Each structure stands twice: as C-alpha cells, then as structure tokens.
Amino acid sequence: MxxxxxxxxxxxxxTNARAxxxxxxxxxxxxxxxxxxxxxxxxxxxRSWETPPGRALLMSLVxxxxxxxxxxxxxxxxxxxxxxxxxVAPVRCRVKWPNDVWIDERKVAGILIExxxxxxxxxxxxxxxxxxxxxxxxxxxxxxxxxLRLSAPGTDPALEDVLSAVVGALEARLGDxxxxxxxxxxxRDALIGQPVRWADGAGVGxxxxxxxxxxxxxGGRRVSLDAGEVHLGPAT
Numbered sequence: 001m002x003x004x005x006x007x008x009x010x011x012x013x014x015t016n017a018r019a020x021x022x023x024x025x026x027x028x029x030x031x032x033x034x035x036x037x038x039x040x041x042x043x044x045x046x047r048s049w050e051t052p053p054g055r056a057l058l059m060s061l062v063x064x065x066x067x068x069x070x071x072x073x074x075x076x077x078x079x080x081x082x083x084x085x086x087x088v089a090p091v092r093c094r095v096k097w098p099n100d101v102w103i104d105e106r107k108v109a110g111i112l113i114e115x116x117x118x119x120x121x122x123x124x125x126x127x128x129x130x131x132x133x134x135x136x137x138x139x140x141x142x143x144x145x146x147x148l149r150l151s152a153p154g155t156d157p158a159l160e161d162v163l164s165a166v167v168g169a170l171e172a173r174l175g176d177x178x179x180x181x182x183x184x185x186x187x188r189d190a191l192i193g194q195p196v197r198w199a200d201g202a203g204v205g206x207x208x209x210x211x212x213x214x215x216x217x218x219g220g221r222r223v224s225l226d227a228g229e230v231h232l233g234p235a236t
Contacts, residue, residue: 002030002061002174003167009033011053013040016114016125019060023121029064034163052136055147057128057162061170064121072178074099074113075185075212077124080173081109082188084165085128089152094190097205097214097230101128102190105232106146124170130162182210195234198225202235 005028012018012035019033037053051058066073081101082093085108094102101109108129115122129147137145148157173181186192191205196216203218213226 002063002171003032004030006032006034009035011035011037011039014038014125015058015060016112016123019062019123019125020114023062023064023115023123024119027062029062031062032167033060033062034058051127051129051132054159055130055132055136057126057130057159057166059163059166060123060125062121063115063124063174066122066174068178069174070117070122072181072212073122073124073174074111075208076173076176076181077111077113077126077170079181079184079188080169081111081126081128081166083169083173084162085109085148087165087169088157088162089148089155091148091151093188095185095188096190096232097208098212103146103151105190106151107144108146108148108151126166128162128166130157130159178210182208182212185212191230191232194232196230196232197235198228198230 009018015033015035015038022031035058038058075098078095078099078101082095085091085093091103096102099111100107110127112125113122129145131149132147134142134150149155186207189207192207194205196203196205201218203216206215206217206222208214209224213224214230216223216225
C-alpha cells in the first residue's frame with residue numbers, strides 16, 4: 001500500500017527534499033509527504049515549480065523494491081496522474097514525453113523522480129494544478145499552463161479528493177506489467193505524428209520503444225532519444 005504513513009507540511013521548501021530525507025532515514029515504502037505550499041519546488045531540468053498556497057496538489061512518495069518497474073516509473077506515474085485527473089474532472093489528459101501531463105496542450109502536472117538506486121529507493125514527486133486561476137500563474141507560464149478548474153469550468157475539486165485519486169491510480173499502475181504500462185502510455189502520447197524539436201535536431205514523433213525512449217522520424221531515418229528536453233513544434 002502507498003500513501004501511509006503521511007507527513008503533511010503547511011509550508012516546506014520541497015516535498016521531494018523532505019521525502020528524500022525520510023527515505024535516507026529508512027522510511028518505509030509508500031510513505032507520503034504533502035504540503036500546502038512549497039517555497040523551493042522543482043521540476044525537470046532544474047526548473048522551479050511555483051503555485052499559490054492551497055491551489056495545487058504537492059506530494060512526494062517514497063518507493064522501495066521497485067525492481068524492473070523502476071525503469072518505466074516515469075511513464076507509469078504519468079498515466080496514473082492522467083487517470084486521476086479524469087476521475088475527478090471531465091477532462092481528457094495526454095502525456096508529453098516522458099511525463100508532463102497535458103490537457104489541450106497545456107501542462108496541468110509535472111513529475112520529478114529522484115533516488116538512490118544503490119540504496120533501493122526512489123522518490124516520486126508530483127505537482128498538479130488543481131484550482132489555480134490564470135492570473136495566479138507566473139506571466140511566462142500563463143499561455144502554457146492550466147489547472148483542472150480552468151480546463152473544466154464549474155469544476156472545483158477538493159485537494160484531498162484529488163490526492164486520493166492520484167494515490168489510488170498510482171497503486172494500480174505500479175502493479176502493472178511493463179507491457180501494460182507501455183500500452184496505456186501509448187494511448188495518451190501527445191507527440192506521436194507531431195513535429196518535435198530538441199537541442200540537436202527536429203523530426204516527427206513516432207511513439208516510444210519498449211524501454212520508454214522517444215522515437216522520432218528524421219528525414220527518412222528513425223532516431224531514439226532516451227533523455228533531454230523535447231518541444232512540440234517544427235525547428236525554429
């Protein structure tokens with residue numbers, strides 16, 4: 001079971017930082033850290049994660065003994081967040097490789113995974129915009145970000161209900177076989193058939209391979225990307 005015990009902070013620097021401390025001290029599998037506000041939240045590529053107090057689900061889980069499932073953890077987590085969002089609001093979620101959750105090509109949730117494989121643990125951090133309004137996003141993110149409330153007008157999900165849905169979906173997806181994770185992720189692939197670009201090139205999204213690497217068609221040949229930042233849209 002995941003989600004217990006739970007440690008909640010009214011305010012903290014980062015739920016991932018607190019969860020890493022607990023993991024290093026021996027916290028058991030499934031330990032959950034949540035916060036009402038983060039002062040130093042982080043996303044992938046070292047970006048900051050900013051949200052007004054009480055408007056987003058801010059959570060991190062200590063995960064142990066994942067075995068081979070660890071390799072596809074980013075994909076499984078993204079699918080679980082999609083399923084949880086759809087359970088609490090009338091929305092349709094897709095995933096921008098590897099694990100940004102989108103609604104109508106706007107980011108509603110981000111996932112950050114850190115850990116120490118040699119010690120047998122990982123920390124799964126999730127930031128999910130629940131009731132954030134457009135003016136509350138930083139100006140540079142207003143065109144690219146969304147929340148459940150913005151994506152489904154008239155919806156006002158309670159944070160605890162969203163948390164329960166996310167934990168339940170994660171419990172289910174972490175028990176999937178690799179083939180199941182890959183199939184579910186592929187059904188939500190936001191980049192397949194779309195022009196994409198990255199630091200060293202551009203092409204057309206062609207899905208993922210069985211390791212979770214992104215496949216891109218580039219001028220008649222297929223390349224595989226297993227890390228890095230990929231953007232939707234043609235080369236500029």
